[in-house]
Amino acid sequence: MGMIADVRKAVGLVRRAVSNRAAYFDVRRSLARLPQPPRGHFEVAVYFADGDVNMYQMRQWYKPLQRLAETWPVVVISRSATGAQALLADGALPVAFAPSVRMLEQVVASQDIRVVLYVNQNTRNFQMFRYGHRWHVFINHGESDKMYMTTNQFKAYDYALIAGDAARERLGRVLWDYDLDARTIAIGRPQADHFSGSLPYPDDDRTVILYAPTWEGDRPAAHYGSIASHGEALAAAVLASPRHRLVYRPHPRSGVVNAAYGDAHRRIVSAIAAANAEDASAHHVYDDGPELGWQLAAADLAVVDISAMIYDRLAIAKPLIVTRPTDPAALVDTGGYLADASWLDATDAKSIVEMTDRVVADPGASERLGAWSRHYFGDTAPGAATARFHAAIDLLMRRWVEWDARSMTVADERDEAEFDDA
Numbered sequence: 001m002g003m004i005a006d007v008r009k010a011v012g013l014v015r016r017a018v019s020n021r022a023a024y025f026d027v028r029r030s031l032a033r034l035p036q037p038p039r040g041h042f043e044v045a046v047y048f049a050d051g052d053v054n055m056y057q058m059r060q061w062y063k064p065l066q067r068l069a070e071t072w073p074v075v076v077i078s079r080s081a082t083g084a085q086a087l088l089a090d091g092a093l094p095v096a097f098a099p100s101v102r103m104l105e106q107v108v109a110s111q112d113i114r115v116v117l118y119v120n121q122n123t124r125n126f127q128m129f130r131y132g133h134r135w136h137v138f139i140n141h142g143e144s145d146k147m148y149m150t151t152n153q154f155k156a157y158d159y160a161l162i163a164g165d166a167a168r169e170r171l172g173r174v175l176w177d178y179d180l181d182a183r184t185i186a187i188g189r190p191q192a193d194h195f196s197g198s199l200p201y202p203d204d205d206r207t208v209i210l211y212a213p214t215w216e217g218d219r220p221a222a223h224y225g226s227i228a229s230h231g232e233a234l235a236a237a238v239l240a241s242p243r244h245r246l247v248y249r250p251h252p253r254s255g256v257v258n259a260a261y262g263d264a265h266r267r268i269v270s271a272i273a274a275a276n277a278e279d280a281s282a283h284h285v286y287d288d289g290p291e292l293g294w295q296l297a298a299a300d301l302a303v304v305d306i307s308a309m310i311y312d313r314l315a316i317a318k319p320l321i322v323t324r325p326t327d328p329a330a331l332v333d334t335g336g337y338l339a340d341a342s343w344l345d346a347t348d349a350k351s352i353v354e355m356t357d358r359v360v361a362d363p364g365a366s367e368r369l370g371a372w373s374r375h376y377f378g379d380t381a382p383g384a385a386t387a388r389f390h391a392a393i394d395l396l397m398r399r400w401v402e403w404d405a406r407s408m409t410v411a412d413e414r415d416e417a418e419f420d421d422a
Contacts, residue, residue, distance in 0.1 A: 020051075023081035027097050030088045037094060040112040042075040044068065044393065046093070047116050049079040049124035052086040056252050057119045057141035059290050062092040063194035064389060069093070072115075072393060077107055079124055090290070101127060114400045115393060121153050133404070135159060135396050142308020143167060143189060143376060145333040147221055150174040161187050161392055163311070166336050166376040173335070185392045188377045188385030192315040195293030201283035206245040209238050209356055210299035213323070214307035215253035216261040220329035224306040226346070227254060228264045229326045233349035234303065235268045239275040239284060241353050248272060249287040249295055251307070301356045303344060306332065310341075315377050317369040319359050321352075337372045 046065065048058055058076070065074050075094045078084035084097045096111075098104040104127065114134050118125055119141045129136055135158045143149070143163040150170055154160050155178060162168060162184050172180055201208075211234060216225040227250060238246040248268060255262020272284045287295060292312075296302065302313045302320040313320045314337060322341045325332065332338060342359055344352065359365060373380055378388075 020081050023085040024099070027081055027084045027088060030085075031095070031097060037075070037111075039110050042073045042094070042111040042113060043397070044072045044074045044115045044117065045096075045107075045111070045113045046074065046076045047079075047118050047125060047128050048076055048083055048087070048120075049122040049127075050120065051080040051082040053082075053253055053256065054120065055083065055086045055090075055290070056292075058083075058087065059090070059092075060141060060191050060292055061119060061139070062090070064190040064386060065093055067386060068390060068393060071390065072397065075111065075113075077104070077128075079104070079127075104128070115396050118157065121148075121151065125156070129156060133407070135400060137161060137396065143311040144306065144308045145170065145310075145336050145338055146224065146306055146308075147331045147333075154178065158183070159396065160184050161389070163187070163189055164374075164376050164378045170333070170336065185395070186378060187388040187392050188379065189312070189315045190385040190389040191292075192312070192377075192380065193383055193386045195297045195316070197291050197294030199294060199298055200285055200287075201245060201247075204281075205243075206282075207243060207301070207356060207360065208245045208247060208299045209352070210247045210249065210295050210302040210304075211235065211238075212249045212295065212302060212304050212309045213251065213254070214305040214309070215251040215256060216258045217330075218257050220327055221331045223327035223330045224325050225251070225254070225261060226305050226323035226325075227268070228258070228261045229346040230323050230344065230349040231268055232264055232271075233346075234344075234352045235271055237350050237352050239271055239282075242279075244353055244356070245282065245284055246272065247285040247287055247295055247299060249292075252288070300360055303352065306330075306338070310337070311376055314369065314373050315380055317366065317373040317380070319362075319365050319369070321355065321359060323349075337376065340368060340372065 050057065068074060075096050076087055077096050077098055078087055079099055081099060084095055087095045096107045098107050108131050116128060116134055116136050117139045118137065119139060138154060138157040138160040149167065152175065154171065154175060160183060164186050168180055168184060168186065171178065213226045213231060214224050217223045235246060235248065238244050250265055254265045269286050272286045275284050276282055296313050297316060303323065304310050304313060304320060305323050306325065310320065310322060321344050322338065324343045324345050326346050344355065377385065
């Protein structure tokens with residue numbers, strides 16, 4: 001078995017290398033056809049070192065960043081060929097491709113970048129940190145109570161844009177000697193201002209259940225994914241009900257680490273296709289599209305794992321159920337919303353239809369969810385989070401001007417002192 005695994009790994013590495021090489025030349029050709037921006041044009045950069053498999057982390061920020069770019073020109077600095085290829089194909093934001101440190105230096109030297117935004121904790125972020133005279137700001141790709149949300153890596157950034165009070169409390173419990181007042185700015189969830197999209201099913205009497213599991217995780221503490229433990233029984237129960245509709249939106253990394261997890265995912269997809277073939281009016285949905293919004297806003301109930309999807313749903317204060325991890329090593333922070341959540345054990349997944357009916361009909365659910373939504377995101381009125389996001393960037397730009405003027409004054413004083421000494 002070990003030899004077979006090694007062979008599979010070697011084949012995978014070769015395929016990845018070939019794919020990356022092809023993507024590299026495709027990106028260079030695509031950029032050569034595009035008009036080049038003038039020097040000093042971009043003032044905000046989003047640094048993205050990942051490949052196409054993690055594009056979901058960028059795509060959720062497209063619309064907020066497009067709105068921001070109306071005031072502060074935004075460019076995405078992409079370090080990976082497949083990531084740059086996907087960014088260019090999406091065409092949502094200008095892209096600067098910098099696979100080498102030398103090319104990264106050229107981008108930094110050619111533009112007036114004052115704020116650098118980071119959507120994840122890729123280790124190559126450290127290569128961008130070397131450039132001073134600009135703010136390095138962690139904006140993340142979601143809000144959740146996962147262990148990822150309290151990593152000590154927050155300290156590497158000048159600032160972090162956080163969602164609200166819950167994030168502030170979470171960081172305060174874990175990070176030592178971290179000045180929350182000085183280094184965090186609460187902005188809510190600006191992505192929620194842009195939830196949109198056309199429904200791929202009719203507006204009928206069926207109760208719509210969104211099942212949006214995360215991936216399997218790369219270590220026991222992060223084993224939050226439920227596809228292999230809950231997913232098949234859950235999907236079978238919903239697909240068998242003539243009163244319910246399943247919208248299945250798995251994490252794009254599902255099955256990347258664990259082949260059994262990927263196999264379970266594919267069986268769910270096949271089951272959806274079979275159910276639709278048997279009943280053309282069912283309109284069950286397997287959703288792997290780039291757009292996120294309509295799924296969260298339209299579903300009567302969302303079933304999600306411990307992930308940012310909980311909090312995207314919480315931002316609109318509609319009913320949800322959280323799957324309980326089966327791995328006892330998975331870290332679960334029950335200091336926030338999870339202490340009050342409706343949980344789904346793997347053994348109860350087959351009863352999801354009955355549980356859905358009960359949770360959706362709960363008269364106190366809306367009130368409780370509204371209170372938790374305010375705790376996590378503050379003001380969730382339409383446009384409020386976008387205004388806070390823009391205000392945060394405006395504040396950082398003003399602070400940039402202040403520090404730039406201060407550094408110029410220090411430099412002038414130093415030059416004057418050196419002249420006097422001479």
